[in-house]
Amino acid sequence: MEPIGEPTGHPAVFDGPPAFDDLRRAVDGALFAPGQPGYTELSTPWNLAVRTSPAAVLEAATAQDVVEAVRFASANGLPVAVQATGHGIASDLDGALLIHTRNLAECTIDPRGWARTGAGVTWKTVLSACAGTGLAGLCGSAPGVSVAGYTSGGGIGPMARTFGAASDQVRAFDVVTGDGRLRHVTAETEPDLFWGLRGGKSSLGIITATEFNLLPLPTIYAGALFFGEDSAARATFAWSSWCHTLPPEASTSLALMQLPPTPGVPEALAGTFTAAVRYVYTGSPDDGARWLAPMRAAGVPLMDAVQTMPYSMIGMVHSDPEDALPASEASCLLADFGPEAAQTLLRAVGPGTNSPQLLVEIRQFGGALSEEPAVPSALCHRDAGFGLYSVGVAAPPELPAIAVHAAGLHASMGEWHFGANLPNFSASSGAAGFAASYTPEVLARLTRLAAHYDPDALFRLGQVPAR
CATH class of the missing domain: 3.30.43.10 (Uridine Diphospho-n-acetylenolpyruvylglucosamine Reductase, domain 2)
Structure with missing residues (x-):
């Protein structure tokens, strides 16, 4: 360089x-x-x-x-x-x-149960630093994203039903606000700004460091079950009923995937349609296996990768790609997802539909995520039952057709729409998507805070509407 x-x-x-x-x-x-x-x-x-x-x-x-x-x-x-x-x-x-901010690379793990990370630090670095300590940070499904960006958008990861959002664990931020001041922000020093930084993305300033609690969680019972095309529909229907029975110690998602035969994709999954049941259980492995048993009985998996693993390996549950790709993404929240919704989803992107989407995922929410934290934040829509996310990967000229297909998919699920989105899934939607991530009351409060802390509207790109 x-x-x-x-x-x-x-x-x-x-x-x-x-x-x-x-x-x-x-x-x-x-x-x-x-x-x-x-x-x-x-x-x-x-x-x-x-x-x-x-x-x-x-x-x-x-x-x-x-x-x-x-x-x-x-x-x-x-x-x-x-x-x-x-x-x-x-x-x-x-x-x-x-x-x-990639060179703001401070990463300090305090054995008393908290961490401080610079804005350039990814969850992958935190997982590595915590390995062997018995401590865990509430990372997302893709550990390659930054702690600051993920957490400022709320941070709803693969254990959200058990522990809530990553932003609920924040102790402090160092942030540069639009008035050019570097502030150390806590719930006690600047409660309004602390509220807005947890869920408001970069609308109120640029985070340079984050301090957050770690959880005592050395191991998890986690991984994914992969069902082939012949049993994908049966597994999807089973998941749509089974997920409603789970305790808060369990978090799960369902992904309908068509993975290409490229390096890194297991041979059993490459070039074929699969349904993947992602699963994380934070209690005992025996209890985790007992709760998962109905899904294991839903068909003969191509792969069963659910096992006891160090928390530092949690990225293997979703195995999200780390390399940059040309992609078309779309997302929304759902109020519910049962057998009728599963039928509609399968008609749109199931086996034999020739869907151009690489992945369509349904994430179950609820549990601890649905509870307001002790220190309130700007993260909204905690009462949504599920999230729908789709992504297609192709050469840029082919992406508009994928986006049109995704719009049709999301429209077909309209009966179950919650009518909103989440900040970390709204990047492709600009200011409109940002606004849809909040209730009118929260958006109005964020806008007032932005007017105070960013008087020149420096952080207006795709964020709080220009004033």
């Missing part, structure tokens, strides 16, 4: 608008303009189908770099966006100053 700006104190010429020289001189990190190799790498999101065109990219080296960047953007009328792994970027970022 070739930075166009070098650390403060080193003479360099910024090959971009002259005004950016002031920012280059003020920061320790490197600044990149369009056309530079570093610019392309840092501005490319996880979804390769999304094209971004920021005015410049700052690879922040310190939290103070973020402060300087926000102050510079305010002085020059530039919108600001933030990226660590790029999973939440869905705007073209035209003319924005993009702050990349």
Whole structure:
């Protein structure tokens, strides 16, 4: 990577608008303009189908770099966006100053049961750091995403029914607000901002560090059952009834998949239609096996990968892809999912439908997630019963057809729609999707907070409506 700006104190010429020289001189990190190799790498999101065109990219080296960047953007009328792994970027970022936080890599595990991570740290790093300690952080199904981005969107992962949302475990944030201040925010110091940062995504500021509780959970009984095309429908119907019987110690999802024969895909699953039952049980393995028994009896699995495993291996439950891909994603919340909904889903994307979707997943919610935490947050729609998510992967010219198919799928499930979405699943929907993630009352409160903490509306891209 070739930075166009070098650390403060080193003479360099910024090959971009002259005004950016002031920012280059003020920061320790490197600044990149369009056309530079570093610019392309840092501005490319996880979804390769999304094209971004920021005015410049700052690879922040310190939290103070973020402060300087926000102050510079305010002085020059530039919108600001933030990226660590790029999973939440869905705007073209035209003319924005993009702050990349991957070098904010602090990761401290306190044996007393909490952690502090910089904005560039992924859950994969936390899982590795906690291995052997008996402690666990409430990560998502894809450990390759950043702690800060995931948690600021609420963070509803594969143990949400047991422990609630990741944002419920936050102790403090370090955040740079739109007024250019670096704040250490807790429920006691700034309760309104603490409320909004847990669920409000990046609408109120750029998180530079997160402190959160860890759970005493050295092992889990978890994994996935994979059913082939001949028993996928039977497994889907069985899951739609079985999931309603589960205790809060169990979290599950159902994925209808058509995985390509590519490296990393098990031979038994490659190039064929499968139904995967994902399952995490936090109690004893014997009890976990007893609760799972009805699904094991629903057919003859192609693979049975449910077993006792270290918590650090939780990413194997979903085995989400880590490499960047061109994708078309869609999601919504469902009020319920029973046999009639299962029948409708199978008609749209089941065996023999030639669905272009790589994966269609139904996640069960409820349990601890449906309970309001002791310290309230901006995360809404905790009473939704299920989530529907679809993703198709193809060359960019083919993605619009996949999106049209997904729209038809979601419309066919309209009878069970909850009428809303979740922040971490709304990136592809822009400001409208962001608004659908909140009740009118919560959105109004977030908008008021944004007006206070971001007076110049720097963080307006795809977030709280411009004021």
